[in-house]
Amino acid sequence: MQNRRRFIVGAGLGLVAAATPALALATPAVQRNLSALQRVDWRDHFDALGVGVIVSDTASRALHYWGGDGETYRLYPTSVPLSEELTKLGYTEVVRKVAGPTWTPTPSMRERDPSLPKVVPAGPGNPLGTHALYLSWQYYRIHGTHDTRKIGRPSSDGCIGLYNEHIARLYGLVEVGTRVRLI
Template sequence: MAMRSIKAAAGLTALMVLAVPARSEPITFSSDTFQIIGGMSSEATPTRRGNYRGMETVDFKTELAPGTILVRTRERKLYYVLPEGRAIQYGIGVGREGFTWSGTDKITRKAEWPDWRPPKEMIAREARRGNYIPVHMLGGPDNPLGARALYIGTTMYRIHGTTQPWSIGMAVSSGCIRLLNEEVIDLFNRVDVGATVVVE
């Protein structure tokens, strides 16, 4: 992978996560929408949402420059670093066992209601489980990449929204970092292409 200092669990190739697409009016999603995306089968689908209360500005001491994104996988938190010892904290969904990773890279692209092209590895893996994943899906309310996507380096990892809001705070993805749609829109509007991303 092109990510500097990146480490993927079990030598796995970077894979995708989940999300929710773009509209100006509120969108509702059923709990079973694309439940297998991000590596979850129907039998693995949680029955309740994680204990996430929403983004907030917090005290945050760090040597990272303002504008940096810091992902703390174990905490299931993403921090957007602000000046003067502050950060905006977001709850996230992270990679399930065997799909976590760490590294430092840059945001190389931003997209509103992005198309989704799942990796061949994910399509094959899900086919073995009897689940169908399309080769390509246009952006929209049912698209697993959600309302916004921030692309990390040249990897297949993304920071994006989700069609599974109950999964925030949980380890259920194939390696991407997912946020609630409304919160990924907020982050998207703050982050510049070229911003540093640190995943711990």
């Protein structure tokens, strides 16, 4: 088991480099940040893969995904919440997947800005981008963004944002029931 783990972790360092073509959309600063990352090991956060697991590292602004097959690994740059008060850390899971999501501002958002629309339909003006993974925590999502300037920066009200192209790929891999940890 120890040799297998050493192989997986060692191979994982190469996976970060292999993930680089998927990061072509990322700004040079985001690419440098991700390439400097040490591979996160899912076993440090979960006891088994199940249908898959996600670790979203808010400090490094990176989302790590491992498929339930034990072979699939993806690494994506993310946006993170604007402040620590908006960052909920811990364990949750994907409870729903939506392509073309509508966006409804949370009550606290509407309190801060009453001029916000009640609902924003799918499309270029939607803050959730093209796809959304709904988490068991109310109002929290892993979603795309049409505003690519947000990736690699603090820019959301608690959600984890990805480039639309990346969330579309992740959406195709993730199953409902995928466990998620925000660290």
